[in-house]
Each structure stands twice: as structure tokens, then as C-alpha cells.
Amino acid sequence: MPSLIQQVRDAGVIGAGGAGFPAYKKLEARVDTVIANGAECEPLLFKDKVLMEHYATEMIDGLRLVMQQVGANQGLVAIKHKNRKAIAAVTRHLPAHISVFEMEDVYPAGDEYEVVYHSTGRRIPSGGLPLHVGVVVQNVETLYHIHRAAQGRPVTHSLMTIHGHVKQPLTAWFPVGMRYGEALEVAGGATIEDFVLLDGGPMMGKVVTDLNTPVTRVSSGIIVLGRETHLAERKAQAETAFKRIGKSACDQCSLCTEMCPRYLLGYPIQPHLVMRALLTTGPMSDTLTHWAQACCECNICSLWACPEELDPRNVCVVTKRDLKQQGKWLSAEQLQKLTKDVHPLKAYRSVPTSRLLRRLGLHRFTADAPLYTAAIAPERVAITLQPSVGVPPTPLVRAGSRVAVGDTLAAASETALSVPAHASIAGEVIEAGQSIVIARV
Numbered sequence: 489m490p491s492l493i494q495q496v497r498d499a500g501v502i503g504a505g506g507a508g509f510p511a512y513k514k515l516e517a518r519v520d521t522v523i524a525n526g527a528e529c530e531p532l533l534f535k536d537k538v539l540m541e542h543y544a545t546e547m548i549d550g551l552r553l554v555m556q557q558v559g560a561n562q563g564l565v566a567i568k569h570k571n572r573k574a575i576a577a578v579t580r581h582l583p584a585h586i587s588v589f590e591m592e593d594v595y596p597a598g599d600e601y602e603v604v605y606h607s608t609g610r611r612i613p614s615g616g617l618p619l620h621v622g623v624v625v626q627n628v629e630t631l632y633h634i635h636r637a638a639q640g641r642p643v644t645h646s647l648m649t650i651h652g653h654v655k656q657p658l659t660a661w662f663p664v665g666m667r668y669g670e671a672l673e674v675a676g677g678a679t680i681e682d683f684v685l686l687d688g689g690p691m692m693g694k695v696v697t698d699l700n701t702p703v704t705r706v707s708s709g710i711i712v713l714g715r716e717t718h719l720a721e722r723k724a725q726a727e728t729a730f731k732r733i734g735k736s737a738c739d740q741c742s743l744c745t746e747m748c749p750r751y752l753l754g755y756p757i758q759p760h761l762v763m764r765a766l767l768t769t770g771p772m773s774d775t776l777t778h779w780a781q782a783c784c785e786c787n788i789c790s791l792w793a794c795p796e797e798l799d800p801r802n803v804c805v806v807t808k809r810d811l812k813q814q815g816k817w818l819s820a821e822q823l824q825k826l827t828k829d830v831h832p833l834k835a836y837r838s839v840p841t842s843r844l845l846r847r848l849g850l851h852r853f854t855a856d857a858p859l860y861t862a863a864i865a866p867e868r869v870a871i872t873l874q875p876s877v878g879v880p881p882t883p884l885v886r887a888g889s890r891v892a893v894g895d896t897l898a899a900a901s902e903t904a905l906s907v908p909a910h911a912s913i914a915g916e917v918i919e920a921g922q923s924i925v926i927a928r929v
């Protein structure tokens with residue numbers, strides 16, 4: 489019988505909470521606590537809530553398996569207290585050593601650092617991992633996939649919410665590789681002509697205009713917004729523009745820093761100092777400040793805090809890129825020396841989701857996005873082999889190969905961080921390169 493680590497790897501399970509880290513790697517840790525992260529905080533995304541309401545038994549079994557594997561004696565399921573139905577569904581199936589931890593309905597409640605701090609009182613060291621404080625965190629959908637992996641069932645579908653300007657907001661299991669354009673049709677299609685998609689939610693998601701973009705194992709949701717809405721325009725701003733405007737308009741009020749969740753946790757991040765660096769001259773000197781390095785890219789500074797509507801978040805993002813390229817990235821030990829105590833006002837600076845929705849101009853979207861249960865059967869899928877983290881798998885099929893749902897299309901590297909890819913529909917492979925394209929026959 490293969491180990492759980494091998495089963496999870498063979499099933500191609502990656503973190504469904506956004507980062508896409510291969511799930512098997514976390515199972516090699518030895519810790520005392522495992523947290524099932526269901527504290528979904530991106531406004532208008534409901535897939536974790538739906539998963540806990542409908543698949544609580546499977547998710548808890550995945551949590552139990554992970555606890556057994558890593559030697560943990562404590563399991564916690566982090567859920568926002570407003571999600572009463574999910575709490576009730578999970579509570580019904582809880583064994584003695586697993587409990588629910590209720591979280592406030594604030595942003596970014598689902599951030600790993602926030603979840604670990606609030607539910608255990610432990611602070612992940614800056615630049616470190618939860619396992620450094622004895623914790624493994626897995627998203628609730630990832631745990632569902634781990635439960636299935638233990639039965640030899642690979643990841644072929646991703647649970648996603650479709651919301652915004654669509655006829656019928658919903659959450660559904662979409663086959664990996666299905667076009668976003670087709671996924672929109674499942675939700676009745678867009679109700680406006682000129683739109684863009686926010687892939688991954690309004691706060692951390694990116695603007696996508698290509699409807700051929702395929703669903704991946706990390707896809708969590710798409711929000712349909714008018715191309716000319718303020719939020720879509722702000723998110724689409726080019727680097728030259730947000731740097732030029734930031735350089736001329738930042739008045740150094742430091743509200744971005746005062747509201748930054750990572751700064752409030754004591755980490756060495758100060759976005760107003762990153763903005764100040766824009767004023768310096770010399771090759772790349774405007775982005776070579778270590779005060780950006782601990783940024784988690786949550787967007788509170790740009791979309792909530794800044795009274796001038798500047799973009800400190802994206803300035804932090806490009807600063808991190810430049811620090812890496814210039815070999816000026818600080819080590820975890822250096823960052824930890826700069827870490828301070830948790831800010832005494834942290835508890836008073838939370839950002840309530842309802843007010844955030846209003847600030848983003850999304851408060852008109854009040855509909856829930858319930859589980860859609862009818863079969864979703866695209867004629868064609870394009871399964872990308874390029875992972876968010878790790879090494880791409882090697883194709884095992886070629887044009888003309890016939891595949892069934894769940895067949896392995898590409899094998900993981902044996903020597904590097906890597907997971908295989910599997911067929912999400914039955915059919916014939918018509919292309920096998922960086923993506924594997926399957927057409928139904």
C-alpha cells in the first residue's frame with residue numbers, strides 16, 4: 489500500500505487556496521497541529537463555504553488523514569462565524585480531537601499568517617512557514633482532494649465560484665482545462681457587453697480578458713466586471729503608470745502601513761517607505777528597499793487604505809521582483825531580526841467584508857453562489873502543464889492518444905518538487921506540448 493504522501497503526489501493534489509503548492513510536500517512535516525483553512529476571505533467567492541456545507545465528511549476525513557501522517561494531536565477547522573450552515577455541517581461530523589475555530593468576517597482572515605495567529609496564538613516567523621511553529625495549514629478543498637487521493641482518485645476538477653455580472657451566480661466543479669468563456673455560460677453568461685474577469689477574486693485576483701484562459705487546479709473563482717469600472721481600471725494599471733503617479737502624489741501619510749495586516753502582526757513591512765523610495769534616483773534605486781519583502785500582496789493598502797488611491801501594493805510587488813533579481817533579497821534570519829511585537833491596535837484595525845465590498849463598488853452583488861450540481865461536459869479542454877510552484881510534469885501521451893477521465897497525462901519529476909497531470913474529460917489528445925488538449929470523441 490503506497491504511503492499517503494505518495495498517494496497525494498500521484499493524485500496531483502496542489503494547494504487549492506491560491507498558491508498551488510504541491511500538497512504532498514507539507515505532509516513530510518512533523519507538527520502538533522493541522523488547520524483546515526476554510527476562512528475564505530476574497531469578497532464574492534464562496535467555494536470553501538460550499539465545500540464545507542456539502543462535503544464536510546470528506547474534508548474532515550482528509551484532515552484526519554493529514555493529522556495522522558504528520559503526527560498532530562490537534563485539528564482545527566477555521567471558518568468565518570457568519571457561515572453558520574458550514575459550521576453546522578462540519579460540527580456534525582467532528583471527532584473529539586478536531587474542533588471548529590470561528591473567525592471574524594474580515595479581510596484577510598484567510599491569510600495563512602492570520603489563521604495561524606488567531607487560532608493558535610503562534611506567529612509564523614517572517615520569511616518562515618507554519619511548520620516552524622508546529623502547524624500545517626491546508627485549504628479545505630485541498631483536504632477534500634487528499635481524502636479522494638487516499639482512494640486512488642486524482643484531481644480532475646476545481647471548485648470555482650462565478651459571480652458579478654452573470655445571470656446566475658454559482659459555485660461548481662469545473663473540469664480542469666475548460667475555457668473560462670464556457671464556464672461563464674454555465675452561470676447563464678455575462679449580463680453586460682464589455683467586461684473583464686477578475687481571476688481569483690476582487691482583492692488578490694488579476695484582470696483576465698482572454699476567455700480562452702483555462703481552468704486550473706488553483707482556480708477559485710471569476711468575477712465578471714465592466715471593463716470601465718473603477719476597480720477593473722485600477723487593477724489593470726501598467727507599472728510605469730502606478731510608479732509615476734505614486735512618485736508624484738504620495739503624501740507619506742503612512743495610512744497604507746498603519747492598515748497593513750502584516751505590519752500589524754509585527755512583520756518588517758512598511759509600504760509608505762516603499763513609496764518613498766520611488767523618489768530616489770539612480771539605476772533601480774527606486775525599488776531596492778527591503779521594506780517590501782514581507783508583503784503578502786493582500787491589497788489592503790491600495791484598495792482600502794490609501795486616500796489618494798495610489799498603488800503601494802503593486803509597488804511592493806515590483807520591488808520584491810527587483811530585490812530578487814538584484815540579489816538583495818534578505819534571508820529569513822535577517823527579516824526576523826527586524827520583526828517587532830504584534831501592534832497593540834491590531835484588533836481595532838480589521839477590515840469588515842461588508843464595508844470592503846462597498847469600498848470596491850461591489851455591494852450590489854448580494855446573491856449567494858450555491859452549488860450547481862448538473863453535469864458540466866465541455867467538448868474540449870486544454871490542461872496546462874506549467875505549475876505555479878515546482879517543475880512541470882513530462883507528457884506521457886501524444887496527439888492521437890485516447891484517454892479516460894483520471895488517466896495520467898504527464899508524469900511528475902522523480903527528483904524535484906512536481907506533481908502529475910490527469911485527464912478531466914474522456915477523448916482524444918489533439919495536442920501535447922506545454923498544454924495537453926483533449927477533444928471529446
Ligand code: SF4
Nearest residue numbers: 738740741742744794
Ligand atoms: S496611504 Fe497612499 S498617500 Fe499615504 S503614504 Fe501610503 S501610498 Fe502614500
Ligand code: SF4
Nearest residue numbers: 748783784786787789
Ligand atoms: S499588499 Fe499592502 S497591505 Fe497587504 S501586505 Fe502588502 S503592503 Fe501590506
